[in-house]
Amino acid sequence: MILPRYSHLLAGLLPNARLTVYPDSAHGFLFQHHSRFAVT
Amino acid sequence: MLPPKMGSSTPTATSVMAMSRSSCCSTFAEPRQLGSRARRRPGRASTGRFLRQRRCRGYNRRTPDTVEAMAHGAIAFLEAMSLPRVDLLGFSIGSFIAQEIALIRPNLLRRVVLASSAPQGAAGMHGWAPTVIAPSVSRRRARRPTSACSSLLQTRAAKQACSHGADLRTNSRPRQADVVADAPSAVRRSLRLGHPQTIRCSNALLRSICRSSLPVATVTP
Numbered sequence: 254m255i256l257p258r259y260s261h262l263l264a265g266l267l268p269n270a271r272l273t274v275y276p277d278s279a280h281g282f283l284f285q286h287h288s289r290f291a292v293t
Numbered sequence: 294m295l296p297p298k299m300g301s302s303t304p305t306a307t308s309v310m311a312m313s314r315s316s317c318c319s320t321f322a323e324p325r326q327l328g329s330r331a332r333r334r335p336g337r338a339s340t341g342r343f344l345r346q347r348r349c350r351g352y353n354r355r356t357p358d359t360v361e362a363m364a365h366g367a368i369a370f371l372e373a374m375s376l377p378r379v380d381l382l383g384f385s386i387g388s389f390i391a392q393e394i395a396l397i398r399p400n401l402l403r404r405v406v407l408a409s410s411a412p413q414g415a416a417g418m419h420g421w422a423p424t425v426i427a428p429s430v431s432r433r434r435a436r437r438p439t440s441a442c443s444s445l446l447q448t449r450a451a452k453q454a455c456s457h458g459a460d461l462r463t464n465s466r467p468r469q470a471d472v473v474a475d476a477p478s479a480v481r482r483s484l485r486l487g488h489p490q491t492i493r494c495s496n497a498l499l500r501s502i503c504r505s506s507l508p509v510a511t512v513t514p
């Protein structure tokens with residue numbers, strides 16, 4: 254799995270990137286928080 | 294992460310792809326873009342069937358072993374589907390592929406969402422993080438059927454929601470797939486098996502993830 258610090262690193266490297274971190278979740282966060290993921 | 298523009302922001306790019314695991318994997322496009330074969334079989338997840346064919350037969354049972362090769366495979370797929378411009382959701386290894394596609398063919402993409410992603414060559418990226426893989430391995434030794442879900446999902450409710458699909462998946466898949474199998478694979482498998490309850494569940498998942506009009510909305514129990 255991929256640790257959150259890499260997402261922060263990637264967001265800093267990409268132009269115009271927007272980073273969203275979901276609480277109390279792991280690699281499958283988008284299935285756990287699917288409603289919030291869809292509207293973000 | 295949502296880079297707002299990869300090329301010009303024309304509103305014509307409506308297709309959404311969700312990619313994960315090796316090869317091209319799960320792709321969701323509108324039914325009319327899947328050709329006559331898909332149109333003849335509305336309802337049961339024409340997308341899943343279509344991509345299984347590509348993965349097993351199109352590649353002659355060989356899957357690409359580098360992210361770049363996977364990206365070229367995905368680009369070839371988009372070209373074959375006559376999709377000139379897409380919104381791309383890349384999950385896990387799919388997010389690496391999505392980044393590679395953005396580098397190889399930036400005009401192919403309008404928007405990119407990278408989920409559970411990382412930049413290439415980041416320090417410590419090689420191998421598995423011990424803090425992540427250790428609980429997963431110990432669960433597998435305990436032979437719990439929901440091991441794959443447990444390592445993916447954090448809360449008890451989320452694990453329970455996923456566990457049914459995991460049970461279905463482990464019934465007829467190679468054992469070594471259990472550790473790396475993820476939630477999308479459980480969804481795809483349940484679509485193939487046609488289990489009513491799970492298909493309803495995956496409908497809600499896929500609809501909420503992809504937002505736009507998708508063939509999964511037409512899947513009937």
